[in-house]
Amino acid sequence: MQKRKIMEKIHWLGAVDWDRRLFDSLIPLPDGTTYNAYLIEGSEKTALLDTVDPPMAEVLTAQLDNVPKIDFVVSHHAEQDHSGTIPQVLERFPQAKVVATPKAKGMLMDILKIPENAFVTVQDGETLSLGDKTLEFIHTPWVHWPETMVTYLQEDKILFSCDFFGSHIATSDLFVTDQGRVHEAAKRYFAEIMMPFRNIIAKNMEKLNGYDIQMIAPSHGQIYDRPSWIMDAYQDWVAGDPHNLVVLPFVSMHGSTRKMVDHLTAALVERGIRVELFNLAVTDIGKLAMALVDAATIVVGVPTVLAGPHPLAAYAALLANALKPKVRFLSIIGSYGWGGKTVETLAGMIPNLKVEVIDPVLCKGLPAEADFASLDRLADSIAQKHKENGFR
Template structure:
């Protein structure tokens, strides 16, 4: 779907909405679709396209430019080399042979590799350098690891618009141009969890860069725009902080019911102790929801059946995912059931070397949980409460 809309004097949204996409990177579920936002900034002397679109939507993007009456394009600003933003650049350069790709030196290297763009078509920019379009000034700010090493953002000084690429985005297909905070909070948090959370410390540094600007609008590369920047900025400060909440996330898989009985008992025990619980049956749950729950939970308890002497593959996948996302979770434990033995605990602990967590005593039952196993789960609930109280969150 193609839509042209003016977001400021001489500034237009020209991206496309991908209503039907349900998987990103062959990994991330997209329950609400997504968009590939691109923007035109028209100056008195020159025109600039900010980002492009995923390759299958190249023709739609070009159609948008035609409908807007863009017959000359001087610059294509490439914030980030990943193809959902840059993939249509070759088609744009073919249509506009005089256009230059404006990017960081590292982005130039990646675009050369990924898209085979000729060296002479690039114009690299340094940190805080500017580009005048005639009455419109683009200022470029480096924001590495949001979420690739080459990423930058662009600030339109006159209109005080921040074109933020993946920063502050959301995978959310909508006809609304601007974000409703009540609706977009969850998609934006999920997006942060899946894409930004591994770089939490760097995100905080890049927020300082953004805070140096007077911003009236944030225009990301996915999802609706923010005409109330304070909402999304405050959310990012919260998510990227080291503050955790009095919550336990319990992803679990139970093959024959024993692990589920243990999860039920622990869930009830935690609730009785005033601790919030987010639990997920891994077999039917969206991994994006699990990632979102991990953004600010203090504790992770992974429940798993035993398969051939080790954790269930679905539980192992969640452990791998948590390790990759590196949430600020402080504590972790493992509960589950086995038949004749195995190395479930050792395998899961080896799968999470990047998690900076204190691992509490696991609880593994042989077959159906016994009265002793339930007492061990009660002790685990007590230990979680104690740790949360020590943090001052319970």
């Protein structure tokens, strides 16, 4: 795909990765992704903002064939899917300088072996003139690495946001055309890499409040030519109250835990609570992460294996601990054969979750009437806590 015009003297460059299905050997990509770079041609200087993942380097270098000069390569983020092709760009344009935060400079030298004399570092709020176009650099640490920044093009009111507001979607559309699809993809993206840094991201969003942002051009996904809705969505994901939602990841080996899960689900629904189930044997962890963005309560359904929690349930606990959702309550249900320390082990895996633990319900073998009654009481407790907190 050739470079594409956004507006006069501003072009999209980059690559559409239709086939990629896994990121960082961890994150599912059901819709592929894009690696977006942007070319800004001022009256005096030309800047390239970001590059592409190294396997797509030839796509970017071909797009640069008719570009006579590049004076600056802006690196918003040192991770390879953004900056991995900077060495090839510098080979083509050896006079170009790499513009980065001081922290990013060191990381790029370590990761890509870019020589120190190739860099120009910029402070928070510093500007760079291209002649008739002015780039303003805004440091946004922990969105989602410590060295990240974004660029505001003052004259055209465009925010080049790197991973901020991004979404993994492979598409030929330059601008957002299906808001529902992009909303889901952006929420998945937020859940998987941004959610652990919610508090810092909230402060970074406050920094953007003083800017007139008419367009957001992220480094993954489509360009937002009407950006207010995605900024509002981020505000809710970052700082909004949890929803009246129970997320219930579970695994069941012989059906006992599944019976408990089904009973609790029905009891919660009867009490006006929305429930999302995730069978950990087959679930997309991205979908689970998305549900955790809004959840008020997590209930883990887990059988005991070799005196401890089933490994898939342990993985779900570790995932929730790493993502640090704004969940308020946690409980555990499940079945065991002869004993063990499932509850204690799982509890030790979630030190990052600042939650109130509601009494777990464990049964020996198949659940009996007394166990179902305990599950009903658990549903009562959850419903009462949601009501007291005004979750909707």
